[in-house]
Amino acid sequence: MRTTVGIIGAGPAGLLLARLLRNAGIDSVVLESHDRTYVERRQRAGILEQGTADVLRAAGAGERMDREGLRHDGIELRFERERHRVDFPARTGGSSVLVYAQTEVCKDLIALQLKEGGPLLFGAEALAVEGARSDRPLVRFRHEGREDVLDCDYVVGCDGFWGVARKAVPAGLSRVFERTYPFGWLGILADVAPSHDELVYARHERGFALLSMRSPAVSRLYLQVPEGTEAGAWADGEIWDELERRFETGDDWRLERGPVTSKSVTPMRSYVHEPMRYGRLFLAGDAAHIVPPTGAKGLNLAVGDVVTFARALEHLGDTGSAERLDAYSETCLRRVWQAERFSYDMTTLLHRAPGASPFEDRIQLARLRRVATSRAAETDLAEGYTGFPLE
Secondary structure: OEOOEEEEOOOHHHHHHHHHHHHOOOOEEEEEOOOHHHHHHOOOOOEEOHHHHHHHHHOOOOHHHHHHOEEEOEEEEEEOOEEEEEEHHHHHOOOOEEEOOHHHHHHHHHHHHHHHOOOEEEOEEEEEEEOOOOOOOEEEEEEOOEEEEEEOOEEEEOOOOOOOOHHHOOHHHOEEEEEEEEEEEEEEEEOOOOOOOOEEEEEOOOOOEEEEEEEOOEEEEEEEEEOOOOHHHOOHHHHHHHHHHHOOOOOOOOOOOOOEEEEEEEEEEEEEEEOOEEOOEEEOHHHOEEOOHHHOOHHHHHHHHHHHHHHHHHHHHHHOOOHHHHOHHHHHHHHHHHHHHHHHHHHHHHOOOOOOOHHHHHHHHHHHHHHHHOHHHHHHHHHHHHOOOOO
């Protein structure tokens, strides 16, 4: 099988890249190891930055998103039973975010790809990337019980942290930067209307809590828990009781309870692999970087990566210059490190570290008070949350 761009992984990054290339007249093949049902059901991110939503609209994938997505113009910070709203449009010149689950983004892009795009092979397990330094790299993969080869001009690895793409970069050329946090998130989905119309980020002496949503009828909520916690260790009633404690305010706000339909624990880590390019192999999304979910950056960073690649390849076709392709890693990493910084700041601002001293507690509260009372600090948070510009 022969194509211009071989894409490993049919998450939002790989699917969007295929759409962007199709719109630019560039052919591609997408290999996805799981079946379609799995891809359309796996729960991941739910916040789209302003730039991500704009890219999806421009790509022709925004119709259902705009109809069903929930525009949010701010978030609420809670600490010491106080409530402070961060107004995004007022601090960013009009930017906002959209609550629209990654599962729905994937459904929209899969439908478009199958209707209008190039081959999208489900159940196609990528086994190795070979010849990345040559003009004709290839992807060895297994599909429908037999091994095959995808011959490409370029390979883009959108196959996540555990995928094969990054393994094709020689260890001697790789630099890894990472941090593991001593806590995770216990997350639940519940069939109950959200108790607030915007996301609520709560810092409490017992730990962090987040009130989010998937739709007007489905709530998504999280609790900070010790690293290694099993989701089944918490009964539903215990989760609601703890959420109620951590969201407590000095007014008459109340947390609405409902049936819990799923539970999971998300580990917290920061990770960056440099470089993001090796020869004609390009890494995108979780294959190259991971952020703790506090800043809602993971999916949005992946979108930035594939937009950068698609624009660079289109520039090569228009001008004959590979300058932008050659700068891919450097260009992406500037944005990646800003998102890593923002996610780290949000995580350390809102989570109480195990064994934190009274001094550290006071510093954390002082940082939150600064956001609540300083236009400059609030603007910095709003700009980071709504998204760094795509270069």
